[in-house]
Amino acid sequence: MDYTKEFKGAAEAFQLDGEVVEICPYGEGHINQTLLVTTTKKRYILQKMNTHVFADPDSLMKNICYVTEALSAKGIETLYVVPTKTKESFLKRNKDGKEECFRVYDFIENTVTFQKVTDKEVFYNSGKAFGEFQNYLASFDASLLTETIPNFHNTPKRYLDFEAALKQDKLNRAKDCKEEIEFILAHKDTLSKVVDGMKDGSIPLRVTHNDTKLNNILMDERTHQARAVIDLDTIMPGSMLYDFGDSIRFGASTAAEDEKDLSKVHFDVELFKAYAEGYCQAVYKSISKRELELLPYSAYLLTTECGMRFLTDYLSGDTYFAIKYSDHNLIRTRTQLKLAGEIEKKIEELQKIVQDIYQKLT
């Protein structure tokens, strides 16, 4: 595809500095279509927003504008939403009878995103940055925010979605993933600790990021210190356990999320420890006893949840996550379930690690 030709019209609807020279695909996100726009003066990120996943783009962009404006008012580096020529925060256009939505951010230069942890320090830095981000959000008025995806991390609800997809088995794929299905069915009763705690008030409702994987943070390309937390689409009320667990799911693995050779995929306790040190360093003053206790469980929970979501999408015909080949979602499912099984066996060891970290800080 000639991306420059395809997306030039959309890019030119925004208040860009300079003339558009080139547009090409960028990054490894699974949800939005992300493009790098180079003009004669600078670089931008253009995103075709995924309106199948985010059904209310107006509210979504309002959330992002509120959060980014609040962060920059505090002097914290964040995404800058470039307005359209008609001063809107995003572009809605009609193409071939279909509505398409686009937004533009300044490209944050001299940064990198990692698709895998390369050393403990990178992961420690990201833990500290996501913890600090949690602290900034603590003072944010939650009533301003629209829930962009209701029940996003409601794991028991995700389980029901999985069951429904399995029952339907639209593409007759269940026969190819019997072991994975068995794993999820056998773990059905382990999935409700966080939603139960939020219901009975033992886990506080906070404003959270909800999608804290390592490639949603930009690190300084030289020092590998965190520069900016990005992918703010899912900022909404939630639990800090979602943020912690999701980071561990992605980052404390010895292999990529879509590694095909499962013998390479392991849960790395040392990486867990590095992230927990960074995260707790930032949040130890505000974390509750129950949250601290459940940090290791949250890693198990979010990893199982994500595996279940990949499998649900595989069974439903790959309509949610972007895929590069036909069984990509099944490959992803397998890595997640392998990790979840390993974390489950190590919960007590991880609890001790977390308690030791906390005691040293207090």
Ligand code: ADP
């Ligand atoms: P998705 O929701 O599909 O994951 P993201 O918003 O996370 O999309 O963007 C995908 C990738 O694009 C990120 O992982 C990052 O590498 C890159 N990226 C996004 N926004 C910026 C930005 N403002 N500056 C530099 N890189 C960015």
Ligand code: GN1
């Ligand atoms: C998606 O948008 P991205 O690629 O950063 C997904 C997350 C999953 C993740 C799995 C809005 O994250 O919830 O954990 O893929 N985002 C959404 O890699 O569903």
Ligand code: MG
């Ligand atoms: Mg992303």
